[in-house]
Amino acid sequence: MRKLRGGEIDIIMLKVCGKEIDNIMMQVHSSDIDTHMLKVCGNEINILMLKVRGGPIDIIQLKECGSEIDIVLLKVLSNEIDIIMLKETGNEIGITLLKVRSSEIGIIRKSRLKKTI
Structure with missing residues (x-):
């Protein structure tokens, strides 16, 4: 667990196309x-370059096996x-209602949008 503004960030579990993502070594400087x-x-x-400048985060660039x-x-x-x-490669994943309660990131509710063919 890492400190974020006096709080703690637990492990964030994401599901992307049936795969699990472990968020480790999150550093805030x-x-x-x-x-x-x-x-x-x-x-x-x-x-x-995930920058928090006292407000909104605009664009986060991720790289996974050559895909962005x-x-x-x-x-x-x-x-x-x-x-x-x-x-991700034509698929849209909606992560809804990620709440930060008392400086803690707790639950991520995941909902996958259906792929339109």
């Missing part, structure tokens, strides 16, 4: 998150992240 190391079934994902995942419009409004839109 002067409200700038530099590098996250994630493991996806033995693969490593680097989240680079864009997290677009991740907004932090009054300690509550509403909707995170992920794009």
